Every structure is written in C-alpha cells, then in structure tokens.
Amino acid sequence: MNKLKQKLLNKTATLGVIGLGYVGLPLAVEKAKAGFKTIGFDVQESKVDMVNAGDNYIGDVVNEDLESIVRSGSLSATTDFAQVAKADCVCICVPTPLDSHQQPDISYVKASAESIVPYMHPDMLIVLESTTYPGTTEELLKPILETSGLKCGVDFYLAFSPERVDPGNLIYKTKNTPKVVGGITPECTDVAATLYESVLEAPIHRVSSPAIAEMEKILENTYRNVNIGLVNELAILCNKMGINFWEVIDAAKTKPYGFQAFYPGPGLGGHCIPLDPYYLSWKAREYGFHTSMIEASMMINDRMPEYCVERARKILNRYKKAINGAKVLVLGVAYKQDIDDYRESPAIRVIEELEKEGADVVYFDPYVPEYREHGKVVKGELKLTVELIKNADLVLITTAHSNVDYHFVQQHAQIIFDTKNALKGISNRANIEVL
Incomplete structure (x- = not known):
C-alpha cells in the first residue's frame, strides 16, 4: 500500500480545497468533520476572513x-497558495463559466493548476471537481502539473x-451523494x-x-437541459392550444414507469444546467460533430425569458395596459x-427584458435582498405588503419560494402571471394566468 493511501486511511493526511464557494466550502467542511486537517484556499480575502x-x-x-x-483548528483558510506545500491532497473547486462568446472559460482551472505547481511534492493527489469538457484533466491539467518536474502516475496522482x-436539497448533501471518480492511471483512481x-x-x-467522469457530469446536466427544453416548448404550444400544460404533466406523472416529470419555467439558472451543454457542443466541434438536439433545447431554454416578457405584454394588453410604463x-x-x-x-434576465420594454420593475425575494449584475447592485423590496402588490399592474412569479404567502398575493394583485405554477393550490383563479 502506498504512503498516501495509508495516510488517508489513518487520517493523518492534510487536505486542501481550492475555491471556497458552493462546492468547495461544503467539501472542506466535510473533510474537516471526517477528522482531517483541512486548508481552504481562495483568492477572495473576504471569504477567507469569514471562514477563519x-x-x-x-x-x-x-x-x-x-x-x-x-x-478546533481542523479547518483554516488562506489566500497564500504557498500553503499548498503542506497538503497531501488538493481538490480544485473553482468556477468554470462561459466567456462572452459562449465558449468555456477554464482560466480559473488553469490559474489554480499553475498556482499549485511551485509547491507540489512527491506522493501528492490532485483532484479536479469543477465541471468542464471531456479531456480537461488529461489535456490541460496534466501537462501544467508536470512542469513541476514530477511525473503523473509515478510521482503524483491526478483524477477528476x-x-x-x-x-x-434537503435530502442529498455533499456527504451522502454518490461520487464518481476517474484517474489518469488505475492507482490514481484508487x-x-x-x-x-x-x-x-x-x-x-x-x-x-477522467474523460469518462467528465462526460458523465455533462450527461447529467444535459439530460436535464434537453428535457426542460422539451417541456418549455410544449408549454408554449399548449398556451396556443388553450391547454393547461401543468395539468398535463400532473396526469403524465401518474404513470409509474417510463416517465419522469420536468417542469417549464422562465429559463434555466444555476452554474451547471444552463452552461454544461455549451461545453459539450464546443468540444464536439473539435470532432466535426454538431449536437443538434442539444443545441435545439439550449435555444428554447435561452429564449424563455424573452417569451415570458412577450406573454406579460399580451396579458397587460388584454387589460388595456401597455408594458411601457x-x-x-x-x-x-x-x-x-x-x-x-x-x-x-432567468429571473434577472426577465427583469432586464421588462426594463428594455419600458416597464417600471421592482422585485421581492425573501432570500435575495439585493443582487449584483453588470457591475451594479440592484436592491429588492424588504417586505411584501398590500400596497406593494396592489400598486403593481402585473405580478410576475419567477421563483416559487415556499415561504411566500401566495393566497395573500392573489387576494391583492390586479393580475398575476405565474411562470412556476406557485399558485396551483388556489381555487380563485380569476386574476391568475400560468405559463
């Protein structure tokens, strides 16, 4: 048994996590709770200070x-990457966004690898966790890390x-969600x-x-993207046909096999589902292949914020009101x-599209009192009051938070456009229209 594996089994290894965001901090916490000395790394001093x-x-x-x-001293955080030298294992959990041309931006992964190189040592494990295109670990990470003079699979271990x-998610967290691991060599995997x-x-x-593990992650999220694209397209069709698509889904999911319910909405959000198909389609072009079905679903989902604003305009028009003003x-x-x-x-894009049309937009979100977009801070309303609801020509529901009193909203709103079916349980529907 190699030395590092033994140190992991007896929990004498020091573990590092680069990137203390939605993925990295929960992982660092679980490592420390499991009994390992853990060091978190981040370039943002504010996050480091908060952790410490x-x-x-x-x-x-x-x-x-x-x-x-x-x-207890089990977890500490730092901006000093020289501390990587103390770590036996380092997990990279940094963002992998899209650039302005909708192409993969792997600059954070690259920068993390380059930051590790000066402090690498023999018998060290490096694991990339950031979602990326198949081939990143072997084609990008491995050559950078080998500039240290150490050979992958011989002197150090590398995996995705x-x-x-x-x-x-109230059931599945970092600790109890099954993990997929693929290494450069069988020993790296082990x-x-x-x-x-x-x-x-x-x-x-x-x-x-690693490529199998990288593609597996892309499959997970592309599966959701494609199926959400399907229901979004059918929601648009059902609206034209005068059919309540939410009721259609409820009927379909009574089938105990062969159907999984997906739901329409104002678009896709989060760091993975809207982005990952772009990684795959970008990589596919290297092989002269176009992911036509995937790209079609991406087009549908990307257009949903604009479609919701179009619907909002039509709803206001029926009540003899212009969206402008x-x-x-x-x-x-x-x-x-x-x-x-x-x-x-997608809610932020809906707001932007409404403002382009001249609408006077305010928002309320009990979890997000303010947000930053395009370098500016947008502040929300602090309370959902009768006056706030009554003064709105249209209430547009873009996130179905469970701690919002939707009966209260329905009672005082002039018109409601519910893109999430949040008002499903309300019987008085005279002022409600669903996506």
Missing part, C-alpha cells in the same frame, strides 16, 4: 459545524471527480477513491478515465426555490 471567523455564507453548510471545526451539489471513501458516507463509483412586481430572483443563489438566474 467561523462565519458561514453557504446555505448547505450548517453554521454550528463550521464554527466547531474552525474553533465531478461535483454533485444541489443547493437547497488513491482518489480512498480520499472520498474516508470523507463521505455515499458510495464511490470508479470509472476507467407598467408597474411590474417580480416575485423571486433566485434561480430555484428556497435558496439565495441567483447565478445565471
């Missing part, structure tokens, strides 16, 4: 857990293990699997290469219910 003070800023982390492991974080087996309660699924109250800017994450939120 035991102040939590991620919804899926339990405040008391963070306070306890920081107080995709993050599976679902913010707000060492990486041992790391996660020592930290998590969930099963570890080993695959034969109309007062619109948007309920919810988080990308999904009951969380404070507004990354890639």
Whole structure:
C-alpha cells in the first residue's frame, strides 16, 4: 500500500480545497468533520476572513459545524497558495463559466493548476471537481502539473471527480451523494477513491478515465437541459392550444414507469444546467460533430425569458395596459426555490427584458435582498405588503419560494402571471394566468 493511501486511511493526511464557494466550502467542511486537517484556499480575502471567523455564507453548510471545526483548528483558510506545500491532497473547486462568446472559460482551472505547481511534492493527489469538457484533466491539467518536474502516475496522482451539489436539497448533501471518480492511471483512481471513501458516507463509483467522469457530469446536466427544453416548448404550444400544460404533466406523472416529470419555467439558472451543454457542443466541434438536439433545447431554454416578457405584454394588453410604463412586481430572483443563489438566474434576465420594454420593475425575494449584475447592485423590496402588490399592474412569479404567502398575493394583485405554477393550490383563479 502506498504512503498516501495509508495516510488517508489513518487520517493523518492534510487536505486542501481550492475555491471556497458552493462546492468547495461544503467539501472542506466535510473533510474537516471526517477528522482531517483541512486548508481552504481562495483568492477572495473576504471569504477567507469569514471562514477563519467561523462565519458561514453557504446555505448547505450548517453554521454550528463550521464554527466547531474552525474553533478546533481542523479547518483554516488562506489566500497564500504557498500553503499548498503542506497538503497531501488538493481538490480544485473553482468556477468554470462561459466567456462572452459562449465558449468555456477554464482560466480559473488553469490559474489554480499553475498556482499549485511551485509547491507540489512527491506522493501528492490532485483532484479536479469543477465541471468542464471531456479531456480537461488529461489535456490541460496534466501537462501544467508536470512542469513541476514530477511525473503523473509515478510521482503524483491526478483524477477528476465531478461535483454533485444541489443547493437547497434537503435530502442529498455533499456527504451522502454518490461520487464518481476517474484517474489518469488505475492507482490514481484508487488513491482518489480512498480520499472520498474516508470523507463521505455515499458510495464511490470508479470509472476507467477522467474523460469518462467528465462526460458523465455533462450527461447529467444535459439530460436535464434537453428535457426542460422539451417541456418549455410544449408549454408554449399548449398556451396556443388553450391547454393547461401543468395539468398535463400532473396526469403524465401518474404513470409509474417510463416517465419522469420536468417542469417549464422562465429559463434555466444555476452554474451547471444552463452552461454544461455549451461545453459539450464546443468540444464536439473539435470532432466535426454538431449536437443538434442539444443545441435545439439550449435555444428554447435561452429564449424563455424573452417569451415570458412577450406573454406579460399580451396579458397587460388584454387589460388595456401597455408594458411601457407598467408597474411590474417580480416575485423571486433566485434561480430555484428556497435558496439565495441567483447565478445565471432567468429571473434577472426577465427583469432586464421588462426594463428594455419600458416597464417600471421592482422585485421581492425573501432570500435575495439585493443582487449584483453588470457591475451594479440592484436592491429588492424588504417586505411584501398590500400596497406593494396592489400598486403593481402585473405580478410576475419567477421563483416559487415556499415561504411566500401566495393566497395573500392573489387576494391583492390586479393580475398575476405565474411562470412556476406557485399558485396551483388556489381555487380563485380569476386574476391568475400560468405559463
């Protein structure tokens, strides 16, 4: 048994996590809770300071857990990448956004790898968790790390293990979600699997290469993107046909096999589902292949914010009101219910499109009192009052937070356009229209 695997089994290894966001901080917390000395790395001093003070800023982390492991010395954070030299294992959990041309921006991954190189040492494990295109670990990461003079698979171990974080999920968290691991060599896979087996309660699924693990992650999210594209397109069709598509879905999901319910909405949000298909279609072009069905679903989903504004215009028009100058109250800017994450939120695009049409837009979100977009801070309403609702020519629901009193909204609103079917249980529907 190699030395690193032994250190992982007896929990004497020091573990590092680069990137203390929605993926990295929960992972660092679980590593520390499992009994490992853990160091978190981030370029943002504000995050580092908050971690070291035991102040939590991620919804899926339990405040008391963070306070306890920081107080005990099990977890610390730093902006000093020289501390990587102390780590036996380093997991890279940095953003992988799209650039202005909708192409993969892997600059954060590249910068992280380059930051590691000066401090690498023999018998070290590096795992990339950031979602990316198939081939990144072997084609990008491996050559950069080997500039250290160490040889992958001989002097150090390298693997890919995709993050599976679902913010707000009350059942599946970092600790109990099954993990996929694929290393450059069988021994790389074995060492990486041992790391996660020592930290998590969930099963570890080993695959034969990093590319398999990278493509597996893309498949997960593209599957959702395509199916959501299907229901969004059918929602548009059913509106033209005068059919309540939400009732159609409820009927279809009574089938106990062969059908999984997906739901329409104002578009896709979050860091993965809207972005990952772009990674795949970009990589596919390298092989002269066009992912036609995937690209079609992306086009449908990307257009949903504009479609929702078109519908809003038609609804206002039926009440003899113009969208230009109309007062619109948007309920919810988080990308999904009951969380404070507004990354890639379609609600923000809906707001922008409404403002382009001349609408006077305000928003209320109990989880997001303000958000930053295009370098400016947009502040929401602090309370959902009778006056706020009554003064709106249109209430547009874009996130179905469960702690909003929708009966209260329905009672006082002039018109409601519900893109999330949040008012499903309300019987008086005279002023409600659904997507």
